[in-house]
Amino acid sequence: MRGRSLAATLAFAFGVTTLAVFVLVGSFLYLALEKQIKAQDNLDIVLAARHARRLAEELESAQGIREHGERLASIVLGNEAMSMEVFGPDGNKAIDHNIAAALAAPDAASGAASLAALPPLARVAATARITEADIGDWIGRNGAPIRGILTDVRLRNGDTASVLVARNMSDRWLLLDRYRDKLQMAGVAGVLLAMLLGYVLIRVALQPLRDIAASAGLVTINRLDTRVTVERVPSELAALVVSFNAMLERVEQGFQRLSRFTADLAHDMRTPLGNMRGAAEVALARPRSVDEYESLLASNLEECDRLSRMIENVLFLARAEHPQFVKHMREFDAGQELSHIADYFEGIAEEAGVRVRVGGAASLTADLELFRRALGNLLANAIRYTPPGGEIALDVGESPEAVRVSVSNQGTPIAAEHLERIFDRFYRVDPSRSSLPAADVSQASTGSTGLGLAIVRTIMELHGGTVHAESDARGTRFVLTFKRAG
Known part of the structure; x- marks a missing residue:
């Protein structure tokens, strides 16, 4: 089944991320604007209430309120959203301006007649400072949101009047609603554009992957030498x-x-x-x-x-070569095992006319059967190619880093170019595949099957060690290196 498109998935993820960013940024801008508008309106209401109280405090009596009504109303004049109502000491309305839309009382159509008809607002004392904390909220006619302040005023004759300054917030909420709608439209358009551009850009960015896939498609069983060649790879x-x-x-x-x-x-x-x-x-x-x-x-x-x-x-x-090949690791004396192996091959060595000498001692942790097989292959190989009267040396030594076991024999040296390849399976030094007495060492270790030294290398790889050969005019030496566990 074909999986989802990586470009489409990334474009969708990019669009979702962009949407989240737009929502956060838009919400921040919306709340910032709302806060700024509210702060400005609160300031206007507070300043208007303070101004109205100062003007009213200059009046002698309630009669002065009526006589200077236009002067008081001029504070909110010119702003259709602002309203004002002044009540005399008896609580009855003295003057008003655009107050009907700001009230929700039953007689709102004709204006409030007394303080009792006003919404439940906290009255600011005549001697108290008017602040934004004194602003109250209520719902006016037609469900319009209203904000305002009700404050007492001390007249010059000692009587107390009341002033209501209010603002219809409908225009502000309408402004915010339009701003929110524009943010939503811009957000949707931005997300769609981001997804489209993201898809196009991702497709372009993934072109090297398609080039790699096309290049890999050229690899066949007959063209294993083909390599991925993509220019300007990221x-x-x-x-x-x-x-x-x-x-x-x-x-x-x-x-x-x-x-x-x-x-x-x-x-x-x-x-x-x-x-x-x-x-x-x-x-x-x-x-x-x-x-x-x-x-x-x-x-x-x-x-x-x-x-x-x-x-x-x-x-x-x-x-x-199977990953689940089981090794039975144990600790043993490598010197004693070399002696046992030499005793096992004693009859074969006597028939070949060679001597086997064992030297050294070391404690080694390895698979004992695999160790015996590797040394048996090397010793059989040495017996096969050691001239009569020669000597084969089995030596073991140790250091803090490793245990080294060597099998040395006299005989015709191996050319340097063949020393590493003799561990390959079925490798012949002679290209014609003829059996040369002193060269075809890879066959000798297991009765000319060509696998003896390959088995030795595999056994050492299983133990995390190495095997290498050294050869010169004095003879040939195979060295097994078992690394100690850190």
């Missing part, structure tokens, strides 16, 4: 391209090794099979004696043993 994708090319290189090398291994295995299996077939055809060409048939069967049995060893070694290498 720095974020450079590591991906390098890793992908490195993977292709490993795959190519592994496939080449597998091809060589398959060809070498087929060649080596064909040889004993060909020998058995040829011997059988010769034997069947004419009647043979019992001794000749027994000799034929013995020869075929040897070839079967060779095939069995080859198959066993191949299976071991296959199992060893």
